[in-house]
Amino acid sequence: MKLFGLILLIASFLVGCSKEQNFDERVIYLISPEKIAGFDPINASDMYSSNEMGKVYEGLFEFHPLKRPYELMPNLAEAMPTVGDDGLTYTVKIKKGVFFQESPAFKGVKRELKAEDFVYSIKRLADPKLMSKGWWTLDDKLVGLNEWRAKYAQAEATNYADEIEGLKKVDDYTIQFKLKAPFPQFLYALAMPYSFVVAKEVVDFYGKEFLNFPVGTGAFVLPKFEQTNRLVYTKNPNFREKFYPSEGEDSDIANGLLADAGKKIPLVDKIVVDIIVEAQPKWLGFKRAKNDLLEVPKDNFQEVIVGTRELTDDFKSKGIRLHAEAQLDVTFISLNNQNDLFKDNKKLRQAISLAYNRAQANKLFYNDTAIEAQGVIPPGIAGYRKEFKNPYTKYDLVLAKKLLKEAGYPEGKGLPDLVVETRNDTSSRQILEQFADNMKDIGIKVIVGQNTWPELVNKVTTKRNMMYTMAWGADYPDAENFLGLLYCPNQSPGSNGANYCNPEFDKLYKQAVVLQDSPERTALYEKINEMVALEVPWVFSFNRTKYYVTQAWLKNYKFMEFNHTQFQYLNVDLEVKKQLSKKF
Amino acid sequence: MTRYILRRLIYTIPVLLGVSLIIFILFNLVSGDPTALLLGKNATAKQMVELREQLGLNKSLWLQYLDVVKSAFTFDFGRSWQSKQEIMHMVKMGAYPSLALSIPAFTISTILSILISLVVAFYRGKGIDLFIRILCIAGMSISSLVYILVFQWYFGYYLGWFEISGFEQGFPNFVPYVALPAIIWIVLSLGPDVRFFRTIILDEIYQDYVRTARAKGLGEKTILLKHVLRNAMIPIITYVVIQIPFLILGALLLESFFGIPGLGGMTLNALNSSDFPVVKAMAILSSVAYILFGLLTDILYTVADPRVKLK
């Protein structure tokens, strides 16, 4: 009886607690599926913290929210930079009259953005004391920066007053970068959150607590990061004159994405971000209209989608829209190419690849929505050729067995058990269980090793692995970001975890990466990609597709791979929300 | 008494040394090199070397252990390697949701279990006693994970009665979020608690003084609620209080399933990302709590049992 009474009490309390909807304020409700560590741009290494930082901080350049393929446009920069004849000197003019958000660090003075703030911010990225996760973007790129970093590596404190030749303010509104060697991806690096601009006074004022007090120039304000599960951003009242773009792709007009063209942004009053890690609650929240944008959890796929592109009627009736986009990523099972088994045994690698039933995996784990990867470069990035079909990524057990025999292990005889390392979550385990199952068919025994993330990272960086699984997402839309994964000098502990070394590949790679974007470079990328694909340094798995659903009232959303600057353009249609809210 | 407390507090020293040692050894064996992880997917070898030095991982093991010991006694745990946040602040932030879940759940489940076991003891040997005993044992025989999965799916997802995940600061905002995990918590603890309390109470019921109380003409209910319960409180206090330090760590599984940003999740996260300063802090804080609550148990004894004198 008592227990029952208690339950009643709790239940009644819950009913009393459910919140009333407010239709006067323009609020966007978003989800972040991972915890946010802090708001220091130089540590914005993952997509989710980048997304949060992008609401408060800004950089010199940003990706155009509508144009595809992805195209950079000036943000805090006045225009795209002028590049010197040597191709090494970049001069950037910045906008005038841009102010930082209010902060006690400025002692009541309106603080204007100056060129030296960029110099300071990029020096922070290089500061050896701060150990930024983004240092690689400028490592060995700017003249004098590495030397400056090395100079203070052992010192007590870093001196920011030193002049650096490759990183100079010309005047208050002009910055000049000088590269050591041609680096065509440089502007991408400047568009990444790592080089978002911060103010020295704020950093000094808060010291180590700086990461909880974001003060940027961006469209939204978050006075203090409380490390809770909910972040509430409010519109920056002093935001500069920045307008919604008026050009895009052809389809954008039909999709209503240009309805707000030319309006001053931001278009909403508030953005609320809830941090929810588990899939089910997020999904339920979306179905109850508690959030406006969500990636469809794979387990709820059937509930939402008919075929591959069509929403179910239930969802359609609520005005919900589906955004299905191929991601710029590749998943693979890396083979340790320095392991004696795989090193000089291309046929073994090929046999394993051929025995992997990708169609089955696609069905079981990706609802048939992923694309079977043919090589290193994913679709959507120059260097990927749709026509190219890798002969070793088909499912062909006969050929696999034949190659295995030629590799010296007929029916797997003589081959030791292969251990494939992965993370310790359920999906990773299941994916590899299926892989192991496939390998059994040609007589190879595969053991699945589950690891915590640090363990896996250690096994990779110290080369103590036979195989491991990994997914690589693009940092910027350039094939260099992918091909580098197989470049010999990048081998572990670098990003070439497969420890693949192929002199011919390395030679071509070095040629390609210094070229500016051009048909010639694309051709070279294609050549490298297809060459290395046949070598099977990895078992290529998939290029995944992401499915997002948005509520009817969320306006101006278009899928973006590099979406940290996207949120300032979003809008909400309160009328629609009010009408539809009855349906939820 | 003061002397006893003082002595017990001094006893924390060897225990903390032991805890630091175990944690240090385990961690050194476990984690290997955390730098690759901390620097992200594009880390360079050089940067890893630099970071190792900065984190003090180049020092001799002995000096590294001394650092651990130092932080164990100063409670200065520094900053998390992962989030760079100050650890004591993280602990404070995590303690709120953890306690928001664990305190009500623990209190309710303890009181409820005592009530039920009193009822069961009153009807000992009768049908209801047998029924509840079997219910308890059956309840204990199902994995806690199954409860979480099924309750979350059925009450949260299928019926939609509760928030499935998340947390909001402040009462009563958090209530909808902690309600379901708290109910699961209560269901999970009722079985073992009732069983334990029942045994304790029955042990007391057969004592001589209960016979005296009956001979006085006291009613069975008075005997149970006054004489027996008061004596049974002594073992019950031990059982209950000793759980408290682990409450502070939160209910790890519940927190992770219900997205409650508590200390349990924080610890698990730290373990999963080799965030040694956080692991160290949590181990040391919880062992200090363990010792302090052990001391509290002893002090409560003297309140519950006049025979106990602390010397």
Next chain:
Amino acid sequence: MTTPLLSVKNLTVDFHTQEGVTRAVNNISFDIPAGKTVGIVGESGSGKSVTSLAVMGLLQKPAGKVESGQILFNGNDLLLNNEDQMRKIRGNEISMIFQEPMTSLNPVFKVGAQIAEVLTIHKNMNKKQAWDRAVDLMNQVGIPSPAQSAHKYPHEMSGGQKQRVMIAMAIANEPKLLIADEPTTALDVTIQKQVIELMMNLQQQYKMSMMFITHDLGVIGDLADDVVVMYRSNIVEQNHVKSIYEGAKHPYTKGLLACRPNLGANPRRLLTVSDFMNEEGKELVVPAERLTVYDKELIPSHQGEGTLLEIKNLTTNFPIKGGLFGRTIDHVHAVNDVSFKIQKGKTFGLVGESGCGKTTLGRTILRLIEPSAGNIIYNGQDITNIYGEELRLLRRKMQIIFQDPYSSLNPRMTVGEILAEPLIIHGIGNSKAARLDMAKELMDKVGLKVMHLNRYPHEFSGGQRQRICIARALMLRPEFVVCDESVSALDVSIQAQVLNLLLDLQDEFKLTYIFISHDLSVVNFISDEVAVMYGGKIVEMGAASKIYQNPSMEYTKSLLSAIPKGQPKHF
């Protein structure tokens, strides 16, 4: 004749357990007239306590069940009352005192509150009134400074005081009937006497009837009007106390009266129930020579043959820990500067009340507890500081028999294993069979059936277990045995048998005993020399007959005067 206050008619009680049904009380009938005391006597398991619990309606449910009969209280059958009605009677019209004062009080409540509680339940008193009355009652039962003592918790009181609190609680509502279930058995002899006197006074004062349950006929004599003797669930005899003492009819009663040693002269071997009655309950004729009283001094085997053991200034301390790090800050002198000698072949009796240090002394002599100072000289050898092998060899000569026959045998070993173990330790006997033969021989000697060799201790009665303990002690053929309260836990009739056995063995094996006991009459019976211990010291020592007849110390006198005379005095 008026109706008796309590009248038990044809009462039969059974216990239903998993093992089957046991009859605890078989068709008994007796009366307790108003204002009189009826003693119920019997050995443990005879059904006397069950009878009292049946009267109180406190039989353990659901096992204990009244099968038939009536319990008329003031003419009403208590067995027909429901629980509520019984509750109004309990503690009000009938109250009860239990054997164990240590556990019968609730340890977590103040004694004043526990007394007051019985008043608030039955007398509608408020807390204040009840408390005041409780203090008053405590004064009546002779608890010093009652107003302060009422605030004490049970553990802060001595055993005697606790029993007084129990009495205060029982008489609080001036009950018509007071049931006392062995109220003095757990108490020291001097306290025992005071408590009995108190109860007698209170009975007079409040004109209560009393049902006094005991295993010791000696206690009954002083206070009972009538006696009911119970044996194996039946009443075998009931009569006025005088008639019982002067002309017991049933052989069991005769045996009970005869088996208790008195302070004067005793037969050479004590008479036991089995002298009067065989297993089937048939009366036997006691041979005349068994009744002959003898004078110890004249028996040749008890002549001294030189000193076997000499104790010089022996002191045993127990440390008191304290301070921040649990250092020893002080000592309790459990044994304080004790010296004496024991002659070969003699029995040295050690008497004193609990806590006087006699047990510690016995164990120190055997080096089971380390002495703090002084010397133990055994057969001319100083054994105070020997260790290891030497000490182990000494164990063959010195043995001990403990008090509690239940806890001194390892419950997981058979009798054979228990008896063979000393031989194994000392490498005696070259085969298992040889050792078992030796065990069998001794089992026969101590009066155990040889075929019980493979039985476990729990399958034996208390007396038989004590025989096992004796046999174990004698397996190594020692010269010297410490009997530490070895008969105290036994019923009087069994006690007599074991005492006889010890004497028989002493004659046969030429043993020297230290006999430790709180029971002066037993010590008197068995010892040649007696030492009285008090507060860790020997206060008086000398030949048994001298001490008992002419005690010189006040303490010894009070001890002696406290012994129940075993004779009804008020008639």
Next chain:
Amino acid sequence: MKTNSLWVDAFRRLSRDKTAMMSLVIVIIFSVVAILSWMGILSAGWSQEVGGSNMPPSAEFIFGTDLFGRSVFDKVIHGTQIAMSVGLVTSLIAIPIGVVLGALAGYFGGWVDDLITWFYTTFSSIPNIMLLISITMILGKGIFAVYVALGATGWGSLCRLIRGEVMKHKEREYVQAAGAIGGGHMRKLFIHILPNVTHLVIINASLQFQTAIKSEVILSYLGLGVQGEPSWGTMIDDAKLELARGVWWQLAASTLAMFLIVLAFNLLGDALRDALDPKLKGK
């Protein structure tokens, strides 16, 4: 002459207890299944694809099939093998440690006691989950790590229990008597005292066994469990993703199997306590 040791008595009492006997039968059945599975007689084909993906229970597959079309029934059988071995080996590790340390501490007291008390206080003051995770990480994943981790963290309470009991028994007269006849420390401790606390060990073992089985599930959820073969833990863990899709049979089957064996051990533990603990005799 029929004689009854306390053990025989206890067993007789136990054999009269119907629930205890039922539990014992369940334990025996599970053990036999585990052994047969270990010998490869049962469930050898758990890894075979026998039907479609996620087929609900039917006459052909009484517990349905899993994501890969494997028979859930076979997986449950194989899981029985894992669970029973985890229970057994864990107990075999934890119980000797707990008994020996507890006995030494309780018997010798003094600095030995101080040291051992310090050791288990230190151990038990660190949250179990930290130790479990660390140990499994050190040993690498797999069933061996599960054994060691659960074994190494499971001895604390038994150690404390045995320590207390041995302390009590040390003062008993039968131990004094053993000393009086010349028995040394080892004889007193191992021949006299330990057999008298064995019943506690047996009761504790039945609890240890089922705790280990339950812990395996938690470890599997954390990805630290058995690798490469099905256990009840991994099956329940799978259900986390499957339940939303309406795939309930894998969860139900493994939960049912676990429920039966843990229930049996719980009931058996209770019955053993009643039968073996003399303190509760007659209650």
